[in-house]
Amino acid sequence: MHLIKNASVYAPEEIGVKDVLIGGGKILKIGDELPVEHAYDITVIDGTGKVLMPGLIDAHVHILGGGGEGGAKTRTPEIMLSDIITGGVTTVVGCLGTDGCTRTISNLLAKAKGLEEEGITTYIYTGSYQVPVRTLTGSVMDDIILLEKVVGTGEIAISDHRSSQPTKEEFAKIVADTRVGGILSGKAGLVNIHMGDGEEKLEFLRYILEKTQISAANMLPTHINRSTTLMNDGIDYARNLGGYIDLTTSSDPDFLEPDEVKASTGLKMALDAGVLIDHITFSSDGQGSLPIFHADGSFAGLGVGKVTSLYREMKDAVLKDGVALSDALKPVTSNPANLLKLGQKGKIRENADADLVLAEADTLEIDTVIARGRIMIYKREVLVKGTFEN
Numbered sequence: 001m002h003l004i005k006n007a008s009v010y011a012p013e014e015i016g017v018k019d020v021l022i023g024g025g026k027i028l029k030i031g032d033e034l035p036v037e038h039a040y041d042i043t044v045i046d047g048t049g050k051v052l053m054p055g056l057i058d059a060h061v062h063i064l065g066g067g068g069e070g071g072a073k074t075r076t077p078e079i080m081l082s083d084i085i086t087g088g089v090t091t092v093v094g095c096l097g098t099d100g101c102t103r104t105i106s107n108l109l110a111k112a113k114g115l116e117e118e119g120i121t122t123y124i125y126t127g128s129y130q131v132p133v134r135t136l137t138g139s140v141m142d143d144i145i146l147l148e149k150v151v152g153t154g155e156i157a158i159s160d161h162r163s164s165q166p167t168k169e170e171f172a173k174i175v176a177d178t179r180v181g182g183i184l185s186g187k188a189g190l191v192n193i194h195m196g197d198g199e200e201k202l203e204f205l206r207y208i209l210e211k212t213q214i215s216a217a218n219m220l221p222t223h224i225n226r227s228t229t230l231m232n233d234g235i236d237y238a239r240n241l242g243g244y245i246d247l248t249t250s251s252d253p254d255f256l257e258p259d260e261v262k263a264s265t266g267l268k269m270a271l272d273a274g275v276l277i278d279h280i281t282f283s284s285d286g287q288g289s290l291p292i293f294h295a296d297g298s299f300a301g302l303g304v305g306k307v308t309s310l311y312r313e314m315k316d317a318v319l320k321d322g323v324a325l326s327d328a329l330k331p332v333t334s335n336p337a338n339l340l341k342l343g344q345k346g347k348i349r350e351n352a353d354a355d356l357v358l359a360e361a362d363t364l365e366i367d368t369v370i371a372r373g374r375i376m377i378y379k380r381e382v383l384v385k386g387t388f389e390n
């Protein structure tokens, strides 16, 4: 059991200075001046002068590694536990990307189980860029219903030269199967949609909202901030059709593509344009390749996404773009939790999972990270490492 005393709690809404008692992996009690019962083995963590927030949820991580667009030597490395927890992330959703051939769902599932055994919470999407969707059981719906960790499908690529060029009807079928799989298994049934640089932009998603009975909550288009034109289309889609949009945080702010929008800037743009904060999420694209192509489509170079960029962009939204912490936290905590139907995640309330980040109130520097009630990082020291991390 641990008692975090006297921290300013962002649940993510601000609930004031509280004591938070955790035990058995759960948040047991939130209150004022909770007594420290010496009868139990309780460690007391001093939260004075710090903010306590929910552990971050990163809903788009290539936990196996991704890449390969520049040939085999450009396949990016598999993620390690500290790549995740040092960014205050305690829940990830793993996905495959361009390479749905040498990267498989069975491999993704094993890696997700490994990370869970190491101490965080993991889920996966079935599929990869490709259509027809690469699955484990041969069916999107069966994967979602039968495999406990599968919460949806993705990242399915559209409007991208690397996509399978699916028709809007093929795309609608994938969203429909994912939705029904979610309904039949009590899961989100969310399709994580990779948006490329193509002219079509969000046309397929508008088609689904206008021509079918499928809910906007079954679709999450990501990389919306990869260009200003797509950012503006995403703002229109979210504001006018009630759609959800996901901004990618991984690109290095010092090396953005000419027309790319920094995630924290994109959040501010969307809020200023009247998009509801609950319709905006961030995800890192961690360990995914960040390929750079020349205008003629030829390969120019590759970067690798970092999960720690998720926290950086939330922090920048507060410290550089003037977004309130209680708002800037939503795209990385309660919003993905709600969209993914992870009821125990993304919030600080009694009976929720004890996934918590304690940070300096002024700099938002991460001090302590707790995942499922276990202290993973304490006073900036990583206490729990991955199996093969030294």
Ligand code: FWO
Residues within 6 Å of the ligand: 062, 065, 066, 067, 068, 096, 097, 098, 099, 194, 196, 223, 226, 248, 251, 285, 287, 288, 289, 290, 291
């Ligand atoms: C984005 C993942 C992209 C992989 O468009 O989609 O390539 O399979 O590892 N990354 N293809 C990066 C931009 C948003 C900057 C992926 C990558």
Ligand code: ZN
Residues within 6 Å of the ligand: 097, 155, 194, 195, 223, 285
């Ligand atoms: Zn992608």
